[in-house]
Amino acid sequence: MEGLYSRSMLVDRSWMEQRLESHGCSVTQQFKKGVEHFMDFAYSNAQFVTGATIKCPCHKCTLLKFQDRETATVHLYLWGFLSSYTAWSEHGKSSTSDVNEPDVPRDNVQRENRYREMEIDAAGPDLREFFAKEAPNSNAAKFFELVRCADEPLWDGCQNHNRLSAVSLLMNVKSDCNMSESCYNRVIYAVKSMLQTDASFPDDFYQSKKMLKKLVLSYVKIHACPCMLFWKEHAEKKKCIVCGHLRFKKGKEGRGKARTETAKYMSWHKYDRRPEGVLTHPCDGVAWKHIDRVSPSFAAEERNVRLGLSTDGFNPFGHISVPYSCWPVFVTPYNLPPLMCMKEVLFLTLIIPGPQSPGKNIDVYLRPLIDELKMLWDDGVTFDVSREQNFKMRAILLWTISDFPAYGMLSGWSTHGKMSCPYCMENTKAFTLKNGGKPNCHRQFLPLNHPFRNDKDKFFVRRVEKSGHPPPQKWPGYGKDHNWTKKSIFWELPYWSTNLICHNLDVMRIEKNVFENVFNTVMDVKGKTKDNIKSREDLKRYCKRPNLNMFTQGSKLMKPKAQFALSKSEIRTICEWIKQLKFPDGYSSNISKCVNLDDCKLYGLKSHDCHVFMERLIPIAFREMLPKGICDALTEPSHYFRDIVLQSCMFNIYTHWRKTKWKYYAN
Structure with a gap:
C-alpha cells in the first residue's frame, strides 16, 4: 500500500500546494510525505545528483543552488516548492505523464550536458x-x-x-x-x-x-575622462566637452608634462645649481655642459628633455635551469631632480622577448625608438601646464647605461677577445693567457714612475713596461682593423657624434662582479675562485713567483696555499661572523640567511647585498686574517666604489681615484 500511495503522490501532485495547516503554524503531514517521496525520487536518478546534492526547488533557491537532502527538505518546509514546478524536469522527469515509463540511461535523456x-x-x-x-x-x-x-x-x-x-x-x-x-x-x-x-x-x-x-567573450575599449565617456555620440570627440582636456597626447614626454607637479621640475637642472665642483646630478658633469656648448639652441630652452637609455637581460620566470633572456629597454629623463628621475618618471619603451638574447641584432628592435628620438630632436609642440603655454620641446639622448656584454650589443664594438677594451682599441697591449684564455695587461695605466713598471719578475718575466696609457680615441676613420661588428643604430641620431660620453657601464653590476671574484678567491670557493690550476700554470709561464708554483707529491698535483687565501678554520670564522650580522632596518637584506655553515658558503646574494658587503664589510672582514699589503689592496677598491656611488661628491675625489686606481688593478 505504501508503494501505491507513493506512486499516486507522484502522479497527483496537488499536495505541493498544501504545505501549511489551516491555522498556518505547521506543515501538513501530506506535504511532509510528499517531500519525502520527492527526495527518494530525486536521489533515485543518479545522473541528476552532484556529489550528495541536488538542485533545491524551493522559492528561495529557485533551482539555482545545490543543497544536500536534509537542507533541501528544510527549505521546502520553510518556503515550499517553486511555483509551477510540477514536471520535476530538473530531477529526473520531463512531465507527469511519463511516470509509467521505465527509467532510461542518461545518454537517452533529452538533456544537454x-x-x-x-x-x-x-x-x-x-x-x-x-x-x-x-x-x-x-x-x-x-x-x-x-x-x-x-x-x-x-x-x-x-x-x-x-x-x-x-x-x-x-x-x-x-x-x-x-x-x-x-x-x-x-x-x-x-x-x-x-x-x-x-x-x-x-x-x-x-x-x-x-x-x-x-x-572568450568580446569586449569594447571605451576612453574616459573623469567628466565624461568618449562613447556613443561622443565616440569621435578629441577632447572632453566638460573640462576641455585632450583625449590624446603626442609623444611620451607629453604625458609626463601633463602633470603639473612634474612639469614644474623640468627646468630644475638650470635654476637649482650646486656649488662648483660638487657632483649630485648629471647636469653637474662634463658631458652635460659639453652639450650646452656644442648645441646652444638646444640649451637655450631649459625644458628640453635630456634622456638616458638603459637595458639588461633577465629571466622573467626565475628558473635558473631554464635559459630565457628577456630585455626591457628603459628611458629616463634627467631634467628632474635625482629622487624623481629614477623612481617616479621612468619609461618602459621596449620589451625584447626571449628566449635568446638579441645580440648585435638589438638594432632591429630599437628601430621604432630611434625613429621617435629623431622626431623628438627635430620637432614637437608641447603644452607646459605649469606655465600654461605652448613651446617647442626637443629631446636628446645623452648616453646608454648597461653592463659590459650589453655595451658590445649597443655600441657595435665586440667586448670579447684580445681587443675587447673599447678604450684601448687597436692600441691594446693585452695578450691572451695560454691556459686561462683571458687577456692580461694592466701596467701601462700606472704612473710612469711607479715601481711596478720596472718589476721583471712578478708580472711578466724579463719585461719592463715603458709605454703610457692609450691615446684618446681617434674618431675620424675609425672602424678599420678594429673590433667593430656593426655600425650602431645610435649613429643615425644627428647629435650622437658630438656626445662626449656615448655609453656608460653599470656600476652596480661591475661592483657585484668584483665582489664575487674577490670574495670567492679569498674564501677559496671551489669552482669559483680565480686562483685555480690554470691561473697557476699561467703564473709559472709568465711570472717569476716560485713560491706559488705547483708541484707533484707522489701521484698528486699540489697547489701551494697563497697568502690571500684563508684556511678552513678562518673561512668558518668568517661565515659564523656573517651569520651573526645585524643591520638597521632598510639598510640591507638579511645577509645572515645566505650563509650555509655546513659547507661554509654564501648563496643567493643579490646585487644590493654585494654592494653593502663590498663597500662596508670587506675592509673589516679580512683585516685580522690577511697580510697588511693584501688587506690594503682589498680595502682600496672598497673605498673606491663607496666614493663613486655617493649621492653628493666632490669632483676632486674622482680626480684622485682616476690617478691612483690603476695600481690596485695591477696588484
Missing part, C-alpha cells in the same frame, strides 16, 4: 537565427564547433568526459598548479599514451588554447 549548456548560455538567449537555412556566420560557426566538441566523446563508449570537458579540466589543473607550457605538453603526451588510439584529444597546449579561445 553542462558544457553544452555553458556554450549555449555564452552564445546568447536568441539562437534561432543560427538555424536559418543558410550558411552560418563566423560567430555561429565557432559556436557550432564548440557544441560539436561538447557532444564528441573522448572515444566511442566514453561516458564520463567529452572532448571539451577533458580539455577544460586539464587547463584548470594547469592554472591551479601553475604548470609551464612544456609541463602541460608532457602531461598531454602521457595522457594520450594511456588512451585508446582513436581518442579525440588535442596534441599540445596550442591546440587546447585554440579550442577554448572560442569561449
Whole structure:
C-alpha cells in the first residue's frame, strides 16, 4: 500500500500546494510525505545528483543552488516548492505523464550536458537565427564547433568526459598548479599514451588554447575622462566637452608634462645649481655642459628633455635551469631632480622577448625608438601646464647605461677577445693567457714612475713596461682593423657624434662582479675562485713567483696555499661572523640567511647585498686574517666604489681615484 500511495503522490501532485495547516503554524503531514517521496525520487536518478546534492526547488533557491537532502527538505518546509514546478524536469522527469515509463540511461535523456549548456548560455538567449537555412556566420560557426566538441566523446563508449570537458579540466589543473607550457605538453603526451588510439584529444597546449579561445567573450575599449565617456555620440570627440582636456597626447614626454607637479621640475637642472665642483646630478658633469656648448639652441630652452637609455637581460620566470633572456629597454629623463628621475618618471619603451638574447641584432628592435628620438630632436609642440603655454620641446639622448656584454650589443664594438677594451682599441697591449684564455695587461695605466713598471719578475718575466696609457680615441676613420661588428643604430641620431660620453657601464653590476671574484678567491670557493690550476700554470709561464708554483707529491698535483687565501678554520670564522650580522632596518637584506655553515658558503646574494658587503664589510672582514699589503689592496677598491656611488661628491675625489686606481688593478 505504501508503494501505491507513493506512486499516486507522484502522479497527483496537488499536495505541493498544501504545505501549511489551516491555522498556518505547521506543515501538513501530506506535504511532509510528499517531500519525502520527492527526495527518494530525486536521489533515485543518479545522473541528476552532484556529489550528495541536488538542485533545491524551493522559492528561495529557485533551482539555482545545490543543497544536500536534509537542507533541501528544510527549505521546502520553510518556503515550499517553486511555483509551477510540477514536471520535476530538473530531477529526473520531463512531465507527469511519463511516470509509467521505465527509467532510461542518461545518454537517452533529452538533456544537454553542462558544457553544452555553458556554450549555449555564452552564445546568447536568441539562437534561432543560427538555424536559418543558410550558411552560418563566423560567430555561429565557432559556436557550432564548440557544441560539436561538447557532444564528441573522448572515444566511442566514453561516458564520463567529452572532448571539451577533458580539455577544460586539464587547463584548470594547469592554472591551479601553475604548470609551464612544456609541463602541460608532457602531461598531454602521457595522457594520450594511456588512451585508446582513436581518442579525440588535442596534441599540445596550442591546440587546447585554440579550442577554448572560442569561449572568450568580446569586449569594447571605451576612453574616459573623469567628466565624461568618449562613447556613443561622443565616440569621435578629441577632447572632453566638460573640462576641455585632450583625449590624446603626442609623444611620451607629453604625458609626463601633463602633470603639473612634474612639469614644474623640468627646468630644475638650470635654476637649482650646486656649488662648483660638487657632483649630485648629471647636469653637474662634463658631458652635460659639453652639450650646452656644442648645441646652444638646444640649451637655450631649459625644458628640453635630456634622456638616458638603459637595458639588461633577465629571466622573467626565475628558473635558473631554464635559459630565457628577456630585455626591457628603459628611458629616463634627467631634467628632474635625482629622487624623481629614477623612481617616479621612468619609461618602459621596449620589451625584447626571449628566449635568446638579441645580440648585435638589438638594432632591429630599437628601430621604432630611434625613429621617435629623431622626431623628438627635430620637432614637437608641447603644452607646459605649469606655465600654461605652448613651446617647442626637443629631446636628446645623452648616453646608454648597461653592463659590459650589453655595451658590445649597443655600441657595435665586440667586448670579447684580445681587443675587447673599447678604450684601448687597436692600441691594446693585452695578450691572451695560454691556459686561462683571458687577456692580461694592466701596467701601462700606472704612473710612469711607479715601481711596478720596472718589476721583471712578478708580472711578466724579463719585461719592463715603458709605454703610457692609450691615446684618446681617434674618431675620424675609425672602424678599420678594429673590433667593430656593426655600425650602431645610435649613429643615425644627428647629435650622437658630438656626445662626449656615448655609453656608460653599470656600476652596480661591475661592483657585484668584483665582489664575487674577490670574495670567492679569498674564501677559496671551489669552482669559483680565480686562483685555480690554470691561473697557476699561467703564473709559472709568465711570472717569476716560485713560491706559488705547483708541484707533484707522489701521484698528486699540489697547489701551494697563497697568502690571500684563508684556511678552513678562518673561512668558518668568517661565515659564523656573517651569520651573526645585524643591520638597521632598510639598510640591507638579511645577509645572515645566505650563509650555509655546513659547507661554509654564501648563496643567493643579490646585487644590493654585494654592494653593502663590498663597500662596508670587506675592509673589516679580512683585516685580522690577511697580510697588511693584501688587506690594503682589498680595502682600496672598497673605498673606491663607496666614493663613486655617493649621492653628493666632490669632483676632486674622482680626480684622485682616476690617478691612483690603476695600481690596485695591477696588484
